[in-house]
Amino acid sequence: xxxxxxxxxxxxxxxxxxxxxxxxxxxxxxxxxxxxxxxxxxxxxxxxxxxxxxxxxxxxxxxxxxxxxxxxxxxxxxxxxxxxxxxxxxxxxxxxxxxxxxxxxxxxxxxxxxxxxxxxxxxxxxxxxxxxxxxxxxxxxxxxxxxxxxxxxxxxxxxxxxxxxxxxxxxxxxxxxxxxxxxxxxxxxxxxxxxxxxxxxxxxxxxxxxxxxxxxxxxxxxxxxxxxxxxxxxxxxxxxxxxxxxxxxxxxxxxxxxxxxxxxxxxxxxxxxxxxxxxxxxxxxxxxxxxxxxxxxxxxxxxxxxxxxxxxxxxxxxxxxxxxxxxxxxxxxxxxxxxxxxxxxxxxxxxxxxxxxxxxxxxxxxxxxxxxxxxxxxxxxxxxxxxxxxxxxxxxxxxxxxxxxxxxxxxxxxxxxxxxxxxxxxxxxxxxxxxxxxxxxxxxxxxxxxxxxxxxxxxxxxxxxxxxxxxxxxxxxxxx
Amino acid sequence: xxxxxxxxxxxxxxxxxxxxxxxxxxxxxxxxxxxxxxxxxxxxxxxxxxxxxxxxxxxxxxxxxxxxxxxxxxxxxxxxxxxxxxxxxxxxxxxxxxxxxxxxxxxxxxxxxxxxxxxxxxxxxxxxxxxxxxxxxxxxxxxxxxxxxxxxxxxxxxxxxxxxxxxxxxxxxxxxxxxxxxxxxxxxxxxxxxxxxxxxxxxxxxxxxxxxxxxxxxxxxxxxxxxxxxxxxxxxxxxxxxxxxxxxxxxxxxxxxxxxxxxxxxxxxxxxxxxxxxxxxxxxxxxxxxxxxxxxxxxxxxxxxxxxxxxxxxxxxxxxxxxxxxxxxxxxxxxxxxxxxxxxxxxxxxxxxxxxxxxxxxxxxxxxxxxxxxxxxxxxxxxxxxxxxxxxxxxxxxxxxxxxxxxxxxxxxxxxxxxxxxxxxxxxxxxxxxxxxxxxxxxxxxxxxxxxxxxxxxxxxxxxxxxxxxxxxxxxxxxxxxxxxxxxxxxxxxxxxxxxxxxxxxxxxxxxxxxx
Numbered sequence: 001x002x003x004x005x006x007x008x009x010x011x012x013x014x015x016x017x018x019x020x021x022x023x024x025x026x027x028x029x030x031x032x033x034x035x036x037x038x039x040x041x042x043x044x045x046x047x048x049x050x051x052x053x054x055x056x057x058x059x060x061x062x063x064x065x066x067x068x069x070x071x072x073x074x075x076x077x078x079x080x081x082x083x084x085x086x087x088x089x090x091x092x093x094x095x096x097x098x099x100x101x102x103x104x105x106x107x108x109x110x111x112x113x114x115x116x117x118x119x120x121x122x123x124x125x126x127x128x129x130x131x132x133x134x135x136x137x138x139x140x141x142x143x144x145x146x147x148x149x150x151x152x153x154x155x156x157x158x159x160x161x162x163x164x165x166x167x168x169x170x171x172x173x174x175x176x177x178x179x180x181x182x183x184x185x186x187x188x189x190x191x192x193x194x195x196x197x198x199x200x201x202x203x204x205x206x207x208x209x210x211x212x213x214x215x216x217x218x219x220x221x222x223x224x225x226x227x228x229x230x231x232x233x234x235x236x237x238x239x240x241x242x243x244x245x246x247x248x249x250x251x252x253x254x255x256x257x258x259x260x261x262x263x264x265x266x267x268x269x270x271x272x273x274x275x276x277x278x279x280x281x282x283x284x285x286x287x288x289x290x291x292x293x294x295x296x297x298x299x300x301x302x303x304x305x306x307x308x309x310x311x312x313x314x315x316x317x318x319x320x321x322x323x324x325x326x327x328x329x330x331x332x333x334x335x336x337x338x339x340x341x342x343x344x345x346x347x348x349x350x351x352x353x354x355x356x357x358x359x360x361x362x363x364x365x366x367x368x369x370x371x372x373x374x375x376x377x378x379x380x381x382x383x384x385x386x387x388x389x390x391x392x393x394x395x396x397x398x399x400x401x402x403x404x405x406x407x408x409x410x411x412x413x414x415x416x417x418x419x420x421x422x423x424x425x426x427x428x429x430x431x432x433x434x435x436x437x438x439x440x441x442x443x444x445x446x447x448x449x450x451x452x453x454x455x456x457x458x459x460x461x462x463x464x465x466x467x468x469x470x471x472x473x474x475x476x477x478x479x480x
Numbered sequence: 481x482x483x484x485x486x487x488x489x490x491x492x493x494x495x496x497x498x499x500x501x502x503x504x505x506x507x508x509x510x511x512x513x514x515x516x517x518x519x520x521x522x523x524x525x526x527x528x529x530x531x532x533x534x535x536x537x538x539x540x541x542x543x544x545x546x547x548x549x550x551x552x553x554x555x556x557x558x559x560x561x562x563x564x565x566x567x568x569x570x571x572x573x574x575x576x577x578x579x580x581x582x583x584x585x586x587x588x589x590x591x592x593x594x595x596x597x598x599x600x601x602x603x604x605x606x607x608x609x610x611x612x613x614x615x616x617x618x619x620x621x622x623x624x625x626x627x628x629x630x631x632x633x634x635x636x637x638x639x640x641x642x643x644x645x646x647x648x649x650x651x652x653x654x655x656x657x658x659x660x661x662x663x664x665x666x667x668x669x670x671x672x673x674x675x676x677x678x679x680x681x682x683x684x685x686x687x688x689x690x691x692x693x694x695x696x697x698x699x700x701x702x703x704x705x706x707x708x709x710x711x712x713x714x715x716x717x718x719x720x721x722x723x724x725x726x727x728x729x730x731x732x733x734x735x736x737x738x739x740x741x742x743x744x745x746x747x748x749x750x751x752x753x754x755x756x757x758x759x760x761x762x763x764x765x766x767x768x769x770x771x772x773x774x775x776x777x778x779x780x781x782x783x784x785x786x787x788x789x790x791x792x793x794x795x796x797x798x799x800x801x802x803x804x805x806x807x808x809x810x811x812x813x814x815x816x817x818x819x820x821x822x823x824x825x826x827x828x829x830x831x832x833x834x835x836x837x838x839x840x841x842x843x844x845x846x847x848x849x850x851x852x853x854x855x856x857x858x859x860x861x862x863x864x865x866x867x868x869x870x871x872x873x874x875x876x877x878x879x880x881x882x883x884x885x886x887x888x889x890x891x892x893x894x895x896x897x898x899x900x901x902x903x904x905x906x907x908x909x910x911x912x913x914x915x916x917x918x919x920x921x922x923x924x925x926x927x928x929x930x931x932x933x934x935x936x937x938x939x940x941x942x943x944x945x946x947x948x949x950x951x952x953x954x955x956x957x958x959x960x961x962x963x964x965x966x967x968x969x970x971x972x973x974x975x976x977x978x979x980x981x982x983x984x985x986x987x988x989x990x991x992x993x994x995x996x
Contacts, residue, residue: 322566349563349566349567350562350563350564350565350566350567350965351561351562351563351564351565352565352566355565355566360697360841362697362698362840362841363698363699363700363841389839409887411884413883413884433884433887435883435884437882437883437884457884457887459882459883459884461882461883461884462810462812
């Protein structure tokens with residue numbers, strides 16, 4: 001507040017002062033501004049209510065100096081022809097500084113009062129201080145620009161000031177609306193220029209109960225205030241290590257001791273308690289979520305354990321991850337062309353490209369022969385399922401198929417294969433499904449498949465092999 | 481052309497367009513013509529403007545998608561990013577037992593009921609439930625134990641009624657859900673809820689959602705086919721209407737194609753005498769041209785659906801005879817499906833067709849069997865119903881299994897609700913009736929994605945309330961979608977301002993306990 005008084009006095013007297021006195025004032029005020037963050041240290045604790053009350057006017061106040069600062073270059077530019085505008089520009093400049101200082105003070109009150117910490121709020125604060133100092137320097141060098149002295153310095157500094165304003169305002173916007181407020185609803189064509197800074201998670205813990213069950217709770221309910229952008233109570237819950245480090249009151253998780261875990265205490269208080277979390281009327285944790293947290297802490301709060309007694313893991317049925325097939329985007333044009341024309345097609349297993357491709361021949365089965373199959377060789381490593389049932393392929397197809405290194409399922413039902421070259425499939429380590437129904441495959445030729453580790457389903461319905469095995473085996477159609 | 485009221489020559493109305501005037505003037509005249517036409521046109525212009533607005537939004541969205549993942553099509557649904565994850569089942573066959581099979585006479589074994597014969601069911605069991613008009617007036621609710629003995633079958637030792645000897649043979653392959661429950665107590669809302677996730681008509685059914693989301697796996701047969709079983713007049717047949725396989729607010733292309741249950745599954749399939757394939761093709765090309773003009777003029781997306789359906793019909797002219805030509809089936813097929821399968825329209829015949837469709841890349845087949853609505857004479861009709869369906873169901877699952885198709889086919893057996901343990905009407909030693917019961921009923925699934933050989937959930941001693949692990953219809957549908965690689969909560973279509981889902985806006989959960 002003292003600074004404000006000083007400033008008004010200064011503005012009144014500025015014209016009459018000597019240059020050195022102006023500079024002295026500038027340096028003094030700058031020093032004061034620079035001291036502010038150290039006086040009101042952002043320690044993550046909330047302070048007196050009246051500070052927060054006053055602070056809440058910061059968003060209201062801050063837009064006045066912003067508007068005037070944007071107006072300033074317009075006035076200066078238009079003032080080249082109309083001197084009156086240039087005179088008013090000086091006034092606007094002084095007013096900008098005055099209101100800017102007020103807005104800064106209120107901003108610091110807000111941050112200090114409500115206990116905001118984090119990189120963004122710090123950047124926002126320092127940006128504002130830098131902005132005001134730049135404006136103070138502007139005040140000092142403008143007269144020489146007006147009087148025809150140094151012609152470049154003032155416009156250059158004004159430009160720098162505007163850039164600083166943009167950056168600082170962006171930090172402010174991120175504080176209020178979240179760090180992705182600009183890109184969130186951006187049309188996708190633009191988005192590709194802004195690679196999304198997706199929150200890195202604890203990659204090392206993939207597959208753990210922590211990542212599967214616990215982290216999502218924090219992510220949904222807590223990270224808005226205890227994350228990279230806001231760090232209330234100096235506590236962050238977005239990474240395991242930070243969670244275990246705790247906040248200003250020490251550790252929040254006591255492994256094997258849920259009742260001593262501050263985090264669990266705070267989320268289980270009465271919602272009316274002022275320490276209840278999540279604060280500020282955000283969605284409380286559900287009983288299921290609290291139970292999961294409790295079970296996880298009781299089991300030792302391990303980041304790696306894959307199953308926790310008492311947690312209904314949605315991942316119980318999770319399959320072994322499919323072997324990714326690699327990047328085939330360079331072949332996309334050919335794949336797409338195939339889809340629009342008649343003939344065999346390559347279709348994706350799922351929306352995840354690395355799940356691979358299915359070779360589908362059903363519409364052209366009778367015409368699909370070994371030569372046609374050979375044309376798919378360049379897609380070989382990306383094909384995980386080959387639907388060749390009732391096609392015209394023969395034993396020669398195994399030469400091509402042996403190159404389908406990621407093949408998981410192979411349909412050869414109703415084809416002319418005799419099984420002579422089946423041994424060539426033995427290099428396909430991923431193959432788990434082989435359908436030879438309705439072929440002339442004999443049981444002898446199947447022996448070559450014995451050593452294949454993943455081959456769990458072989459179908460031999462209506463084959464000589466089935467007839468042979470029926471004698472010895474009561475379940476002839478599938479060997480599991 | 482409409483007759484102008486002031487025109488005297490009714491045969492040949494003269495318009496300025498016929499006059500020898502400069503073409504520019506004619507164009508101008510054509511543009512204004514009459515007030516009526518002007519008003520009509522201005523209405524259309526508004527429609528066009530609205531449509532253009534819609535399309536530009538769609539266009540933008542298309543652009544937005546383009547920038548995301550470059551992915552080869554998985555069918556029509558490629559733009560939707562489906563399947564969300566690698567599916568266990570590529571296709572599904574839904575055996576719909578319309579009418580509501582009595583769970584306690586088939587799967588839900590309650591041995592202690594025998595001692596309760598003809599005793600009133602305790603009021604505490606029923607609670608304040610509102611019954612149907614058919615039994616609400618009954619003074620007594622006498623417990624009717626199942627007339628048939630149950631036996632333990634398979635390695636799992638699962639109890640199955642003696643009415644289902646074939647199903648009992650494959651019991652180890654089934655995922656039995658004893659705790660299905662629904663919101664509706666009457667047929668129409670219940671059957672709509674089962675099929676479309678909503679009791680009100682106008683929503684797309686499961687098959688339409690799948691056709692829309694996953695698209696076709698072949699060019700020559702529809703993505704979604706419905707087979708109705710010929711009705712047995714001795715049974716209590718509740719109506720089954722085409723809105724059960726309608727596409728609702730999705731394009732008509734995704735609606736189920738019903739095959740007839742007679743000797744001709746599709747009428748007028750063969751070209752008439754003197755019309756060969758080329759003539760037919762030419763005709764269709766011309767029709768398509770006209771349709772495209774209409775589309776350009778009116779802009780109704782249904783015209784697109786019509787064009788696609790003409791094309792599908794043309795291809796079905798050759799694919800359907802091949803599909804229904806059963807002469808190539810080996811004797812082992814007939815041994816398995818039984819003699820009924822030779823008669824078109826029977827349940828066993830439809831099961832055989834379903835297997836053949838699965839082989840030919842049909843995404844979703846739904847077989848309707850009516851007559852399960854056994855309000856009276858359970859002892860008389862239930863054995864017939866079971867005899868009509870038991871072997872066909874067993875044959876289908878077994879056939880799929882031995883041919884290696886069950887790995888990626890999900891087979892579902894379900895009705896729209898269950899039946900009451902208390903007798904509707906008189907209860908005697910020989911006979912009883914059963915009313916509708918939405919609180920619990922038994923369904924099963926087998927094949928791709930579900931865990932074989934389990935029984936999920938428990939009901940109370942009266943097979944009336946659920947004791948453990950309820951599975952609501954919505955959860956059931958969510959689980960089916962999961963098996964087909966779809967996250968039900970992300971599979972939406974914006975209509976009437978809502979992101980519509982098969983599982984409706986009420987929360988639904990995939991039942992983990994059912995999954996393999």
